[in-house]
Amino acid sequence: MLFAGITDAVVQDYQTCQKRRELLVEHVRKDNREPDRGLILLFENFEVENIKFNFESNFRYFSEIEGESACVIAISFFEGSCKYSLYVPNCMKYRKLYRGHFVEPNIENAKKLKFDEISFLGNKEIDHDYLGKYFECSDYENLLNLISENIKLGAKIYTLSPNDRLSYYDSRFAIDRIINFLPDITKDYIIDITEIVARMRRKKDSIEVKKISKALELTACGHAKMARFIYNRWLKEKDKRVKLEKKEGIKSVNSKWLSEREIQAEGERVFVRGGGEPAYESVVAGCRDAETLHYHDNSKYVEDQVIVDMGARLDGYCSDITRTYPAFGEFTEKQKELYSILLGAQECVVKVARPGFWLTGTKDLAKNLTSFAKSYLNKNGGLDKYMPHSIGHHIGLDIHDGIFYGQLEVGNVFTIEPGIYGVPYVDEDGFQHYFSARIEDNYLVEEDGVRCLSDFIPKKPEAICKFMKDGLTLN
Structure with missing residues (x-):
């Protein structure tokens, strides 16, 4: 099952988002002296119980996925190749029970959403209908493994991490927590792409x-x-x-x-x-x-x-x-x-x-x-x-x-x-x-x-x- 609201009418939006992701890779490489390898991470916002969920606009811009919290877009690039992945919280059972919709990791949904694959953030099932900010290491196990593998191969992490007090709280919180789980990774591995994304979003199609x-x-x-x-x-x-x-x-x-x-x-x-x-x-x-x-x-x-x-x-x-x-x-x-x-x-x-x-x-x-x-x-x-x-x-x-x-x-x-x-x-x-x-x-x-x-x-x-x-x- 896919999330609520999927119709043929939004297929064009998914294709547009696919092109945006491809263009994002081009800009990241161009603005960072053409690195051979890198990993781009874009985080959806987390939910807070009993408070209306507000989507993270950059995640929405590059995915057109609506109403699914705590998801992560991961784009691995190496030389001329790219892999576009979507990671979702492992809480399908409770999402279906309480919400009636969820992003199920399968080939059909990946094809519809224009990703190469959809995977769970972690293999352990979460006993709730959403994943909160203070996620455990096991909740992010698969994404953490992807990050570790890329770091070992010399990649940097490109994400929204501006040096201010007002922007992208959830994204920056997730990065800080990931660094806490992976002590070999320091802030030196994190490259902020806020200006690149802002430049893309300013020009409306x-x-x-x-x-x-x-x-x-x-x-x-x-x-x-x-x-x-x-x-x-x-x-x-x-x-x-x-x-x-x-x-x-x-x-x-x-x-x-x-x-x-x-x-x-x-x-x-x-x-x-x-x-x-x-x-x-x-x-x-x-x-x-x-x-x-x-x-x-x-x-x-x-x-x-x-x-x-x-x-x-x-x-x-x-x-x-x-x-x-x-x-x-x-x-x-x-x-x-x-x-x-x-x-x-x-x-x-x-x-x-x-x-x-x-x-x-x-x-x-x-x-x-x-x-x-x-x-x-x-x-x-x-x-x-x-x-x-x-x-x-x-x-x-x-x-x-x-x-x-x-x-x-x-x-x-x-x-x-x-x-x-x-x-x-x-x-x-x-x-x-x-x-x-x-x-x-x-x-x-x-x-x-x-x-x-x-x-x-x-x-x-x-x-x-x-x-x-x-x-x-x-x-």
Whole structure:
């Protein structure tokens, strides 16, 4: 039996992953002075009991295997030959009982997944339905033997092992534990390939772009649901206030007519019903907490406007969209003025973005897209001081895809997301307000510029208001 979800429709994905593995070997050899022999190891994440399993994006990129924890891709290369192996935990009995799916080591499955062989990590059967981080030597016996044999023959181990505090915890933990089991192996045998893999993943192929576009369509449906929900709730609240004023002769001061979590639930429900899930922790900020960039509590009530940063993940790939909705269905003149300046900053960046430019991180301001956005905001009301972050990030299997960004290249998919937070203004009645807004879209880098993949999700002031009233029609 193979893991859940295997259909003829994913055969092309497996073939693509096979080509990626072959290309990975080429890059590893080229970047390391053409070693005669080597062993590449790519680790899937481990499971933690009672916590939703999150796949390791690099493992997924090179295998398209979904929902199977603690697996390992092992690629042995020697001179002109390569052997592509998949190692799986020896817990088939319990996986079948509790999960109903597993990767069974046999020739048929190896052929389907485009590997030369599938083997158990160890010969001893595990008495659980998954293999945890603190695996025993016997749990990894077969993989440990492969590593030892390669080391004895002069091979190095090429894997994801960057020297930072934030990346690839499970992969690095597995390597450290393997070194503990094999005392003859030291850190000197481990070669980090993080930059090689990041370089490969930054450039999206047509299949990846299509998957991101599908995720964006689902995201658009979620935002349409939320936008209409906000507007319809305001109509009900407005009607209540009118009736109360007529009956009691007093104006309602109800400030808890719409909670952030209610909006969040509307959007995320659409994602789940559409076969996806939230790509990241959703941000629904309808109060002063909008000034906190990654505000995830979503526990307050809507005031003047609401920032909704919410995107769907579908078939493994992420989308990342932010829209700012006026709480009462229409922007005030001042809100519209500030929002339009922010939109202008995004449009300014879109016009100049092309291969060779940087999102941020370069002193060459003529090619720094963050600098373009902030310069525009500075020239239009001095608003640059209210934008404390860079202009965007890459997206793909991860919502912040890849560790090393570098210059934009054809095939990159990234966000352009200017934002301003806590801009003070006084309304026509003399009351103090604070305006916060962010506009985020997803773009594909092409030869002569960038193309917006999410341009069907309204964002101009008038279009946002119409979106809230009428929803969205996808072709």
